[in-house]
Amino acid sequence: MxxxxxxxxxxxxxxxxxxxxxxxxxxxxxxxxxxxxxxxxxxxxxxxxxxxxxxxxxxxxxxPSTPRSDKVPWTHIRYTGKSIEGVAMNLTAEVGSIQIRNGSIMITCDGLYLVSLKGVSIIPDLEKEDSLKLTLWKTDNKTSRALWEQTVQDSGNAVYLTTVLYLFAQDNITLWTSSNAIIADLSFSLALLSPFICSL
Incomplete structure (x- = not known):
């Protein structure tokens, strides 16, 4: 037990x-x-x-997709004529949906733009100056600044620009020369690549 x-x-x-x-x-x-x-x-x-x-x-x-030309702002400009120092070139659209007013390209959409500029013959007034500057300006409500500039030194020089720029609605794009010049066959195209905000 x-x-x-x-x-x-x-x-x-x-x-x-x-x-x-x-x-x-x-x-x-x-x-x-x-x-x-x-x-x-x-x-x-x-x-x-x-x-x-x-x-x-x-x-x-x-x-259903709408035609690209209806929904993408773009313009193509051809210019032949005289430029005047201190005055924006009098650009007019050949084709496209972006408005041009008094030589200014009116941007209506924020976004990336493909810009192409080609001048076959630019003849500066060499009696006054040794060279000529061709400048692409952007102007908004408050500021104005150069987006691109190229110096033309010799008579008959060609100008080329292909770039992508971010532009805002209400921007105005103009082209200026630093002195009087004769411009032949200037081709200028601008097309929206990627829209963000549009005020169409």
Whole structure:
């Protein structure tokens, strides 16, 4: 009878030891299940987002597109004539949707513009000065600054410019010469590449 109480604590210890690994295993299994559930929810959310993007792109591509010339402001100018020192060149549009007023190109949309300028023959009045500067000016409500400038030193020099400029709505673009000159076959194009804000 005296030996029986010793057996019970031993059996209890053994059962506790067996129970601890089983509980650890159970907790580990539960953590794994939670992790698997989170991975599954994350994967499902990603697939739903991907499907939504594909549907959006599909709907966008099915919409009828308007002709590019209707929605993209652009202009093409050809100029042959005399320039006067201190006066903006009297540019007029040959084709395009951007308005030109008093020789100024009127910008109506914020965005990146492709600008191309080519002058085949510019003959400065060399009696007055050794060279002539051709300058592209940007004027807004408050400031006026040069966007580009090229010096023409010899009679009959050609001028080339191809660049991308960020212009704002309400900007005016003008072309000036530093002295009187005869300009032949000046070609000037300006087209909006990426619109941000338009006040059409």
């Amino acid at each position: 005296e030996g029986q109480p010793d057996v019970e604590p031993r059996n209890q210890d053994q059962m506790d030891r067996k129970r601890e690994p089983a509980e650890d295993e159970w907790k580990s299994w539960q953590r794994g299940q939670v992790r698997n559930t989170l991975h599954l929810v994350s994967a499902a959310a990603q697939w739903i987002l991907l499907l939504a993007c594909l549907i959006y792109l599909g709907i966008d591509s099915l919409q």
